[in-house]
Amino acid sequence: MTNGREIEIFSRQTGPEADVKRRARVLMKGNEAIAEAAVQAGCDAYFGYPITPQAELLEWMARRMLGLGRVFVQAESELGAINMALGAAATGARVMVSSSSPGISLMAEAMSYMAGSGTPMVLVNIMRAGPGLGGIGPSQSDYFQATKGHGHGDYHLPVLAPASIGEAIELMATAFELAERYRTPVMLVADGILGQAMEPVDLRFRTPERHVFDWALTGAAGRPARIVKSIDLDPEILEKRNLALQHKYRDIARHEVRWESWQLEDADLAIVAYGTAARVARSAIAKARDKGIRVGLFRPITLWPFPERELARLSRRLGGILTVELSSGQMVEDVRLAVEGRCPVSFHGRMGGLVPTPDEVLGALKALSARVARTREAERHDQVANRGEFGSRHTGEGADTDDGVRVGTHRGARR
């Protein structure tokens, strides 16, 4: 295992500017790599509270930040941690917190305040299985929380979802950039596997450019006093603030959508998956292609903004889509909203800290493939024998079942 000192020496020897050929690969745990990426991104202050499976992140920051003369505080709770971050961020500092699912729930309050007051911050959620205390196994069951709800009020956060430790390193720098560019909290979500697994990692760290903020609280010397706040009791003014927020979110949705396509050029089917689920999907896709099923991967990297236009475009030429998640089926709702019934969307997921195997996903793909074939056959039949009596069965609503698929871990397009 590497430690902070080795990394420091290593990064001094190579550095971001160093020749790519000389850049060695280091075996690193995901939590540690994410932490070091934050350090290298110029994080001024880290506030945390111990929780599995992200404790190594906190420990790494404890070792690194104080040694660099930066701020590390282990708070009394996740509430304490994120509110310390709120205070530090309000002064213009580059600030980060991290936790895992139950702790993220506690942080929801301050996230809403920060979204409302336009306070930049990066929050890392190493997701574990819920609900409640749940378990410590990997999970993606916080998708709704990250992208739909979390705290109260009309707000969104950019949500970044790496599928490898190397990508997590890059996205940490991106997270700080987005936070400061748009004055918003940004969340990076990774399941417990990405946090706990070790992978060879390219130390391609990046330090986002520093800006002087005209809103930061630095003491009102020689200028009018500044206020960082979310409250406005006048409904007209509060609506204006909300409209400005929504304008910002449209801006983010226009410019910051990230996704990856893999083997989709000739594909008839696609798997939509992110994070660890996308890695399982790749293995399943390789197996499926060996069996002649033309399938590729569509991997959202930003969960919000969701790559809906790109997925909508793709769905026009697909026979069907399988969504794979480490949850009961959360992102699949956004997939269906983007697809708008243009092709059947089925789902396969595991919960409780379990991860679907490539063979499970292959089974779900085969079921989808058979269902698509049936739908096409039925459509052909409809076209010949019956002109529009019940309209097209193309949406698949209630028309098909996922025969041969395990009850409880699969769901058809019947919702």
Next chain:
Amino acid sequence: MTLHTPAPASPGASAARLIYRKPDVLLDRSTHYCPGCGHGIVHRLLAEIMTELELPAHTIAVAPVGCAVFAYDYLNVDFVEAPHGRAPAVATGIRRVRPEAFVLTYQGDGDLAAIGTAEIVHAAARGERITAIFVNNGIYGMTGGQMAPTTLLGQRTTSSPDGRDAALMGFPIRITEMLAQLPGVTYAARGTVADVAGIGKLKSMIKRACQVQMNGGGFSIVEALSNCPVGWGMTPLESLEHLKGPVVEAYPLGVIVDRGASASAQSGSGGALGRAGAAGESDAPRPREA
């Protein structure tokens, strides 16, 4: 805003004519506080002290949730809004990244002694170099006069309509004494806005708390016993009498702990710290009558 105050006096002729001047840091606005409320007095004391200690230009203050939620409308310094009860954590974050700033929280008793107990206790335990102004009026004023943890036994509120019953609702909490137990707390005191003499003593307590922070001390807190005529169902004058009577009896006035004074006495730098006219100095975690 435009301030209509006399031009700054040159140290010559006109200085003698200037008896009192509203501190620039106090903005020229009428407050949203109810008639007779003590918050305005505490705001004014803060403004005077910040001006006397030349603090406004490097102050970063934290506004609470509660009646003082709009404190930044009246005090012309940088302000951040904290979620309910979280002001000490927010102040901790500011302190850690801005060592040169003067960091102040302004909290009520619902904010500090109920929902924010974890934050205030741990900020104090860490000895964060911040100053907490704790206005205790024994009630949730802004939401319509509900029972607070500081509400006196027997006191009627909208959520204790038959009076606070210890068997059902527990006892009033003396949180400043609790905090004073912690070695991270350099200064803890309790004053009141009940009368002119009390206001004078309260001012010296707040000034001392600010000086503790300026001199590199740890956590400092001043509890200001205040009134809530509307929430208490009294006229302003009745509420002041009540404040001087049963409230002060339940929450004794005085300096509860001043570790800064003994530390400076030991190190021989008491002069630099100044005693600032505090009501008294004691290491004993027990209030002394002021």
